[in-house]
Amino acid sequence: MDGNCLSARRRAQSSMVMLVLAIIIVLGMVAFLFGLARTVSSAEYLNLYAHGLVASVLKTDTGYTEAPCKTVADSLACAYLTPSYICGGQETCADLADRMVNASIGRFAERKESLRYLLTVEPEGFSAIGGEGVTRVELGELSLRKLRESRISAAERLTGFFGGQPYVLTATLVLVVR
Amino acid sequence: MEYIMMIFLIMVVVVGLIVLLTGYQITRAAADRSDRTQDRALFLLKQVTTHPLFVSEEGVLDDAKLTALATLPDGCARLEDLFGPDWFLEVETLDGPGAACAQTNYPACGRWELCKQDARAVAYDLPVNVYRNAGTILARDVLARRDLAILTVGVYGR
Known part of the structure:
Protein backbone atom coordinates (compact mmCIF):
# COMPACT_ATOMS: atom_id res chain seq x y z
CA MET A 1 0.00 0.00 0.00
CA SER A 41 -50.13 22.10 30.01
CA SER A 42 -52.78 24.65 30.96
CA ALA A 43 -55.66 22.47 29.78
CA GLU A 44 -56.44 21.24 33.29
CA TYR A 45 -56.62 24.78 34.66
CA LEU A 46 -58.75 26.10 31.78
CA ASN A 47 -61.13 23.19 32.23
CA LEU A 48 -61.38 23.94 35.94
CA TYR A 49 -61.89 27.64 35.16
CA ALA A 50 -64.73 26.95 32.70
CA HIS A 51 -66.52 24.64 35.15
CA GLY A 52 -66.02 27.14 37.99
CA LEU A 53 -67.35 29.96 35.83
CA VAL A 54 -70.53 28.21 34.71
CA ALA A 55 -71.25 26.83 38.21
CA SER A 56 -70.69 30.15 39.97
CA VAL A 57 -72.66 32.22 37.45
CA LEU A 58 -75.64 29.84 37.67
CA LYS A 59 -75.68 29.90 41.49
CA THR A 60 -75.49 33.70 41.76
CA ASP A 61 -78.52 35.49 43.19
CA THR A 62 -80.27 37.94 40.88
CA GLY A 63 -81.67 40.18 43.61
CA TYR A 64 -85.23 38.93 43.22
CA THR A 65 -86.55 36.80 46.05
CA GLU A 66 -89.31 34.82 44.31
CA ALA A 67 -88.55 31.31 43.05
CA PRO A 68 -88.61 31.60 39.23
CA CYS A 69 -86.19 34.53 39.27
CA LYS A 70 -84.10 34.03 42.44
CA THR A 71 -80.88 32.76 40.90
CA VAL A 72 -79.38 32.99 37.40
CA ALA A 73 -80.13 29.26 36.97
CA ASP A 74 -83.79 29.92 37.85
CA SER A 75 -83.99 32.81 35.41
CA LEU A 76 -82.43 30.72 32.61
CA ALA A 77 -84.91 27.90 33.20
CA CYS A 78 -87.69 30.47 33.27
CA ALA A 79 -86.35 32.04 30.05
CA TYR A 80 -86.54 28.63 28.39
CA LEU A 81 -89.92 27.56 29.77
CA THR A 82 -91.86 30.84 29.99
CA PRO A 83 -89.70 33.65 28.55
CA SER A 84 -92.43 36.27 28.98
CA TYR A 85 -92.80 35.72 32.74
CA ILE A 86 -92.31 39.04 34.54
CA CYS A 87 -89.89 38.99 37.47
CA GLY A 88 -90.88 41.31 40.30
CA GLY A 89 -93.11 43.29 37.96
CA GLN A 90 -90.06 44.76 36.26
CA GLU A 91 -88.47 42.63 33.54
CA THR A 92 -89.07 39.37 31.72
CA CYS A 93 -87.16 36.21 32.60
CA ALA A 94 -85.42 36.33 29.22
CA ASP A 95 -84.25 39.92 29.80
CA LEU A 96 -83.15 39.12 33.35
CA ALA A 97 -81.19 36.07 32.24
CA ASP A 98 -79.53 38.02 29.44
CA ARG A 99 -78.63 40.93 31.75
CA MET A 100 -77.31 38.74 34.55
CA VAL A 101 -75.25 36.41 32.34
CA ASN A 102 -73.73 39.31 30.40
CA ALA A 103 -72.92 41.22 33.59
CA SER A 104 -71.52 38.19 35.43
CA ILE A 105 -69.31 36.80 32.69
CA GLY A 106 -68.42 40.35 31.64
CA ARG A 107 -66.83 40.89 35.06
CA PHE A 108 -64.53 37.93 34.51
CA ALA A 109 -63.86 38.99 30.93
CA GLU A 110 -62.54 42.29 32.31
CA ARG A 111 -59.91 40.30 34.20
CA LYS A 112 -59.15 37.81 31.44
CA GLU A 113 -58.72 39.69 28.23
CA SER A 114 -60.06 38.13 25.03
CA LEU A 115 -62.47 35.85 26.87
CA ARG A 116 -65.39 35.04 24.57
CA TYR A 117 -68.36 32.92 25.55
CA LEU A 118 -71.59 31.29 24.49
CA LEU A 119 -74.06 29.97 27.05
CA THR A 120 -76.69 27.57 25.76
CA VAL A 121 -79.66 26.20 27.67
CA GLU A 122 -81.56 23.32 26.14
CA PRO A 123 -83.36 20.16 27.20
CA GLU A 124 -81.18 17.26 28.18
CA GLY A 125 -80.74 14.61 25.54
CA PHE A 126 -82.74 16.09 22.66
CA SER A 127 -83.75 19.40 21.17
CA ALA A 128 -86.79 20.24 19.09
CA ILE A 129 -86.09 21.52 15.58
CA GLY A 130 -88.49 23.80 13.77
CA GLY A 131 -91.18 23.61 16.44
CA GLU A 132 -93.10 26.44 18.00
CA GLY A 133 -91.73 28.37 20.94
CA VAL A 134 -88.24 28.49 22.38
CA THR A 135 -86.15 25.45 21.51
CA ARG A 136 -82.91 26.77 22.94
CA VAL A 137 -81.72 29.81 24.88
CA GLU A 138 -78.40 31.18 23.63
CA LEU A 139 -76.54 34.06 25.24
CA GLY A 140 -73.20 35.43 24.13
CA GLU A 141 -71.38 35.08 20.82
CA LEU A 142 -73.37 32.80 18.53
CA SER A 143 -70.38 32.43 16.20
CA LEU A 144 -68.70 30.19 18.80
CA ARG A 145 -71.32 27.50 18.11
CA LYS A 146 -69.58 26.58 14.86
CA LEU A 147 -66.07 26.87 16.24
CA ARG A 148 -64.62 23.41 16.77
CA GLU A 149 -61.04 24.16 17.74
CA SER A 150 -59.40 25.85 20.73
CA ARG A 151 -62.55 26.07 22.78
CA ILE A 152 -63.38 24.80 26.24
CA SER A 153 -66.86 23.75 27.23
CA ALA A 154 -68.43 23.02 30.58
CA ALA A 155 -71.95 21.91 31.32
CA GLU A 156 -74.21 22.04 34.35
CA ARG A 157 -77.59 20.43 34.82
CA LEU A 158 -80.51 22.65 35.79
CA THR A 159 -83.26 20.81 37.65
CA GLY A 160 -86.29 22.01 39.53
CA PHE A 161 -90.00 22.58 39.39
CA PHE A 162 -91.72 25.22 37.36
CA GLY A 163 -95.50 25.64 37.64
CA GLY A 164 -95.68 22.36 39.49
CA GLN A 165 -93.89 20.48 36.69
CA PRO A 166 -90.34 19.13 37.00
CA TYR A 167 -87.75 20.17 34.43
CA VAL A 168 -84.27 18.99 33.52
CA LEU A 169 -82.21 21.34 31.35
CA THR A 170 -78.54 21.52 30.47
CA ALA A 171 -76.61 24.77 30.53
CA THR A 172 -73.46 24.54 28.40
CA LEU A 173 -70.84 27.25 28.48
CA VAL A 174 -68.40 27.46 25.59
CA LEU A 175 -65.32 29.56 26.28
CA VAL A 176 -62.56 30.75 24.01
CA VAL A 177 -59.54 32.17 25.79
CA ARG A 178 -56.68 33.30 23.61
CA MET B 1 -0.91 17.18 12.18
CA GLU B 2 -4.27 15.63 11.23
CA TYR B 3 -4.24 13.50 14.41
CA ILE B 4 -3.59 16.57 16.57
CA MET B 5 -6.47 18.40 14.88
CA MET B 6 -8.75 15.43 15.32
CA ILE B 7 -7.87 15.01 19.01
CA PHE B 8 -8.42 18.73 19.53
CA LEU B 9 -11.82 18.54 17.83
CA ILE B 10 -12.79 15.48 19.87
CA MET B 11 -11.85 17.35 23.07
CA VAL B 12 -13.94 20.33 21.96
CA VAL B 13 -16.89 18.06 21.21
CA VAL B 14 -16.57 16.21 24.54
CA VAL B 15 -16.41 19.48 26.49
CA GLY B 16 -19.35 20.81 24.46
CA LEU B 17 -21.36 17.69 25.19
CA ILE B 18 -20.61 17.96 28.90
CA VAL B 19 -21.76 21.60 28.88
CA LEU B 20 -24.90 20.72 26.91
CA LEU B 21 -25.83 17.81 29.16
CA THR B 22 -25.21 19.84 32.31
CA GLY B 23 -27.34 22.69 30.96
CA TYR B 24 -30.05 20.25 29.98
CA GLN B 25 -30.09 18.72 33.46
CA ILE B 26 -30.24 22.16 35.12
CA THR B 27 -33.08 23.22 32.83
CA ARG B 28 -34.98 20.00 33.47
CA ALA B 29 -34.57 20.39 37.24
CA ALA B 30 -35.86 23.99 37.10
CA ALA B 31 -38.80 22.94 34.90
CA ASP B 32 -39.65 20.06 37.27
CA ARG B 33 -39.57 22.43 40.26
CA SER B 34 -41.83 24.88 38.41
CA ASP B 35 -44.23 22.07 37.45
CA ARG B 36 -44.40 20.91 41.06
CA THR B 37 -45.20 24.47 42.20
CA GLN B 38 -47.95 24.78 39.58
CA ASP B 39 -49.39 21.38 40.50
CA ARG B 40 -49.45 22.36 44.17
CA ALA B 41 -51.15 25.68 43.39
CA LEU B 42 -53.83 23.84 41.36
CA PHE B 43 -54.25 21.25 44.11
CA LEU B 44 -54.70 23.98 46.73
CA LEU B 45 -57.18 25.77 44.47
CA LYS B 46 -59.31 22.63 44.33
CA GLN B 47 -58.91 22.06 48.07
CA VAL B 48 -60.10 25.57 48.94
CA THR B 49 -63.24 25.21 46.79
CA THR B 50 -64.23 21.93 48.44
CA HIS B 51 -62.82 21.90 52.00
CA PRO B 52 -65.49 22.39 54.71
CA LEU B 53 -63.15 24.78 56.47
CA PHE B 54 -63.87 27.35 53.75
CA VAL B 55 -67.13 26.41 52.01
CA SER B 56 -70.79 26.01 52.83
CA GLU B 57 -71.20 23.85 49.70
CA GLU B 58 -68.86 22.96 46.85
CA GLY B 59 -67.68 26.10 45.07
CA VAL B 60 -69.48 28.41 47.51
CA LEU B 61 -67.15 29.97 50.07
CA ASP B 62 -68.73 31.00 53.37
CA ASP B 63 -68.04 34.61 54.31
CA ALA B 64 -68.33 33.91 58.06
CA LYS B 65 -65.72 31.12 57.86
CA LEU B 66 -63.40 33.26 55.78
CA THR B 67 -63.75 36.19 58.17
CA ALA B 68 -63.06 33.97 61.17
CA LEU B 69 -59.93 32.57 59.54
CA ALA B 70 -58.73 35.99 58.41
CA THR B 71 -59.14 37.52 61.86
CA LEU B 72 -57.67 34.67 63.92
CA PRO B 73 -54.25 35.73 65.21
CA ASP B 74 -52.73 32.37 64.27
CA GLY B 75 -55.09 31.61 61.38
CA CYS B 76 -52.30 31.38 58.84
CA ALA B 77 -50.21 29.07 61.03
CA ARG B 78 -53.20 26.76 61.49
CA LEU B 79 -53.80 26.68 57.75
CA GLU B 80 -50.13 25.93 57.13
CA ASP B 81 -50.39 23.01 59.56
CA LEU B 82 -53.18 21.61 57.37
CA PHE B 83 -52.08 22.49 53.85
CA GLY B 84 -48.33 23.03 54.14
CA PRO B 85 -46.23 26.21 54.13
CA ASP B 86 -45.67 29.02 51.62
CA TRP B 87 -49.08 29.55 50.07
CA PHE B 88 -51.82 32.14 50.20
CA LEU B 89 -55.42 32.65 49.25
CA GLU B 90 -57.34 35.77 48.38
CA VAL B 91 -61.08 36.09 47.78
CA GLU B 92 -62.65 39.20 46.34
CA THR B 93 -66.32 39.71 45.59
CA LEU B 94 -66.96 41.30 42.22
CA ASP B 95 -69.53 43.77 43.46
CA GLY B 96 -70.06 45.35 46.81
CA PRO B 97 -67.49 46.96 49.10
CA GLY B 98 -63.93 45.89 48.47
CA ALA B 99 -62.61 46.50 52.00
CA ALA B 100 -60.73 43.66 53.67
CA CYS B 101 -62.98 41.85 56.13
CA ALA B 102 -62.30 42.23 59.84
CA GLN B 103 -64.37 41.87 63.00
CA THR B 104 -65.15 45.57 62.94
CA ASN B 105 -66.55 45.90 59.41
CA TYR B 106 -68.17 42.48 58.76
CA PRO B 107 -70.46 42.04 56.80
CA ALA B 108 -69.88 45.37 54.99
CA CYS B 109 -66.72 44.08 53.32
CA GLY B 110 -65.80 42.04 50.28
CA ARG B 111 -62.20 40.88 50.45
CA TRP B 112 -60.37 38.22 52.43
CA GLU B 113 -56.64 37.57 52.49
CA LEU B 114 -55.01 34.63 54.20
CA CYS B 115 -51.25 34.11 54.53
CA LYS B 116 -50.56 36.89 52.01
CA GLN B 117 -46.93 37.96 51.74
CA ASP B 118 -45.04 40.35 49.56
CA ALA B 119 -43.18 37.73 47.54
CA ARG B 120 -43.14 36.17 44.09
CA ALA B 121 -45.72 33.43 43.69
CA VAL B 122 -47.30 31.14 41.13
CA ALA B 123 -51.03 31.83 41.39
CA TYR B 124 -54.26 30.71 39.76
CA ASP B 125 -57.65 32.37 39.94
CA LEU B 126 -61.07 30.79 39.72
CA PRO B 127 -64.66 32.08 39.65
CA VAL B 128 -66.51 31.09 42.83
CA ASN B 129 -69.50 32.19 44.88
CA VAL B 130 -69.37 33.70 48.32
CA TYR B 131 -72.26 32.87 50.61
CA ARG B 132 -73.10 36.14 52.33
CA ASN B 133 -74.85 35.16 55.55
CA ALA B 134 -76.17 38.68 55.93
CA GLY B 135 -76.45 39.46 52.24
CA THR B 136 -79.56 41.58 52.18
CA ILE B 137 -80.62 43.36 55.34
CA LEU B 138 -84.31 44.28 55.32
CA ALA B 139 -86.32 46.12 57.96
CA ARG B 140 -87.46 42.91 59.64
CA ASP B 141 -85.35 40.23 58.04
CA VAL B 142 -81.82 39.32 57.06
CA LEU B 143 -81.53 37.30 53.87
CA ALA B 144 -78.55 35.25 52.77
CA ARG B 145 -77.21 35.79 49.25
CA ARG B 146 -74.71 34.17 46.89
CA ASP B 147 -72.37 36.69 45.32
CA LEU B 148 -69.90 36.22 42.51
CA ALA B 149 -66.28 36.32 43.58
CA ILE B 150 -62.82 35.55 42.33
CA LEU B 151 -60.63 33.18 44.31
CA THR B 152 -56.87 33.42 43.90
CA VAL B 153 -54.61 30.73 45.33
CA GLY B 154 -50.85 30.94 44.98
CA VAL B 155 -47.69 29.17 46.06
CA TYR B 156 -44.59 31.13 46.86
CA GLY B 157 -41.72 29.98 44.69
CA ARG B 158 -38.82 29.67 47.06
Missing part, protein backbone atom coordinates in the same frame (compact mmCIF):
# COMPACT_ATOMS: atom_id res chain seq x y z
CA ASP A 2 1.55 3.29 -1.05
CA GLY A 3 1.64 6.56 0.94
CA ASN A 4 -1.07 8.31 -1.08
CA CYS A 5 -3.57 5.50 -0.55
CA LEU A 6 -2.82 5.41 3.20
CA SER A 7 -3.25 9.17 3.46
CA ALA A 8 -6.55 9.06 1.56
CA ARG A 9 -7.82 6.31 3.86
CA ARG A 10 -6.86 8.35 6.95
CA ARG A 11 -8.65 11.39 5.53
CA ALA A 12 -11.72 9.29 4.91
CA GLN A 13 -11.60 7.94 8.49
CA SER A 14 -11.18 11.48 9.84
CA SER A 15 -14.18 12.60 7.78
CA MET A 16 -16.25 9.72 9.13
CA VAL A 17 -15.31 10.54 12.72
CA MET A 18 -16.09 14.22 12.13
CA LEU A 19 -19.45 13.31 10.64
CA VAL A 20 -20.34 11.14 13.64
CA LEU A 21 -19.26 13.90 16.02
CA ALA A 22 -21.32 16.47 14.11
CA ILE A 23 -24.37 14.21 14.41
CA ILE A 24 -23.76 13.85 18.16
CA ILE A 25 -23.51 17.65 18.51
CA VAL A 26 -26.74 18.18 16.57
CA LEU A 27 -28.55 15.57 18.68
CA GLY A 28 -27.21 17.18 21.87
CA MET A 29 -28.42 20.60 20.78
CA VAL A 30 -31.86 19.24 19.88
CA ALA A 31 -32.16 17.62 23.31
CA PHE A 32 -31.03 20.88 24.94
CA LEU A 33 -33.62 22.92 23.03
CA PHE A 34 -36.37 20.44 23.89
CA GLY A 35 -35.41 20.89 27.52
CA LEU A 36 -35.71 24.66 27.20
CA ALA A 37 -39.08 24.51 25.51
CA ARG A 38 -41.21 23.64 28.53
CA THR A 39 -44.54 22.11 27.74
CA VAL A 40 -46.69 23.44 30.53
